[in-house]
Amino acid sequence: MSNTSLPVQEAVPLLLSAAASVLLFYSGLFAFLFVVPVQYVYTRYGPQKGSLTGVGTAVVIVAVHLLQVTRIDSVPPDMVRLLFFDSLMPVGLLAGVAVINLNHRHPWWGRLLIGSGVALLGAVPSLRILALAGDGTGPLSDQITAMVEMLGVTEGTDQMIRTIQRVAMNTVGIGIVATLAANWWLGRSIVLRRYGLVQSVRPARVINDLVWVVIAGLAIVVGSEFVEMGFAQPLGWNALLVGSFLFGIQGVGLIQHVLRVKGGTDRAERWVPTIVLMLLFIPGINLLVMLGVPLLGMSEVWIDYRRGDEYEGHSEH
Numbered sequence: 001m002s003n004t005s006l007p008v009q010e011a012v013p014l015l016l017s018a019a020a021s022v023l024l025f026y027s028g029l030f031a032f033l034f035v036v037p038v039q040y041v042y043t044r045y046g047p048q049k050g051s052l053t054g055v056g057t058a059v060v061i062v063a064v065h066l067l068q069v070t071r072i073d074s075v076p077p078d079m080v081r082l083l084f085f086d087s088l089m090p091v092g093l094l095a096g097v098a099v100i101n102l103n104h105r106h107p108w109w110g111r112l113l114i115g116s117g118v119a120l121l122g123a124v125p126s127l128r129i130l131a132l133a134g135d136g137t138g139p140l141s142d143q144i145t146a147m148v149e150m151l152g153v154t155e156g157t158d159q160m161i162r163t164i165q166r167v168a169m170n171t172v173g174i175g176i177v178a179t180l181a182a183n184w185w186l187g188r189s190i191v192l193r194r195y196g197l198v199q200s201v202r203p204a205r206v207i208n209d210l211v212w213v214v215i216a217g218l219a220i221v222v223g224s225e226f227v228e229m230g231f232a233q234p235l236g237w238n239a240l241l242v243g244s245f246l247f248g249i250q251g252v253g254l255i256q257h258v259l260r261v262k263g264g265t266d267r268a269e270r271w272v273p274t275i276v277l278m279l280l281f282i283p284g285i286n287l288l289v290m291l292g293v294p295l296l297g298m299s300e301v302w303i304d305y306r307r308g309d310e311y312e313g314h315s316e317h
Contacts, residue, residue, distance in 0.1 A: 014049055017041045018056040025061060025090055032179050034090065035097050039187020042101040044194075050101055054094045062087045085125035092122015096180050109206045109246050112184070116177045116242075123172060130165055166234075173238030174245055181249070198270050202260065204253040206246050208301045214243035214294075244294040251297030252276055257306055 017037040025034035038057055042050030065087035096119030100111045189199050220229060220236025229236065255276075256269045279289045300306075 014041060014053045018053050018060065021057040022060050033183060033186065035093055035183035036187045038094060039097055039183055040190055043188045043191040047102055051098055054098055058091045058094050061090050086129055088122040089126050092119040093179065095119065095122065097183060100180065100184055108204065112177060112181055115180055116173070119176045119180060120172070123176065127168065127172065130168055169234040170237035171241065174241035177242050177245055198266065200256060200269060201249055201253040201273065202256040202269065204249050206250055210243055210246060211298055211301050213239050214247065214298070217243060247297035248294040249297070250300065251293035254296055254300065254305055
């Protein structure tokens with residue numbers, strides 16, 4: 001029988017990466033980056049070791065979550081089980097990044113969307129908890145109300161909770177897609193920098209038909225201001241935001257392309273995503289960036305700025 005166990009020197013970096021992921025997840029401020037160490041392993045050590053690290057991280061997070069939930073005394077058993085299933089959200093993100101790394105049949109944007117779809121399944125219990133918390137009855141609803149009041153909202157707490165629910169439903173898609181994209185990008189960038197290589201979104205292109213998804217989402221969002229759309233409203237918002245995000249990546253790549261054509265250096269090209277990200281935090285300018293960069297990417301549906309380029313639009317390098 002062959003020995004399939006990992007040598008100690010190979011297992012140590014995997015264990016350290018899993019530990020780093022768990023610590024990031026429970027850090028609070030940097031929790032959204034907890035998949036970066038797992039992506040690091042995927043990029044540097046390959047899919048098998050990346051998958052082992054992801055599974056190990058998921059097991060630890062679920063175990064810690066279960067330990068925390070079992071200490072709750074004031075919540076009924078059914079609600080305790082539901083809270084336990086809330087741990088499926090980070091597990092879903094780990095599964096999503098696994099899909100991105102193991103799926104080589106689709107372009108980058110397809111892998112990102114498929115991985116996000118898998119991660120969305122893990123977010124369903126959390127969305128269910130949020131829905132139950134806003135129904136106005138039960139201990140969980142009381143706890144959420146108390147948390148809102150601690151933030152200084154003493155009147156209209158029910159309306160505030162409903163607003164939180166609506167925002168969560170409308171933005172869950174873009175939240176998952178952006179989180180996976182950021183972790184995927186950062187994990188790969190750390191490894192590539194070790195070898196003197198730099199990631200660029202300059203070749204990033206999406207299919208032209210995606211523009212119709214954005215247009216349909218925008219039509220639903222605008223229509224919901226005049227007509228009750230029901231469940232179609234969050235679908236419209238998610239279609240609009242996710243499609244715009246993907247076109248935004250293409251827009252950043254186009255800026256890098258123009259900079260390169262004009263004689264820009266590698267260093268200048270690397271700064272483009274960072275500058276765009278920084279501008280998103282400047283009031284007033286951020287609105288221009290959030291509208292302008294995706295629209296720039298969409299304009300390539302009709303204008304071929306990169307005619308003659310030899311690289312494929314779905315390259316991720």
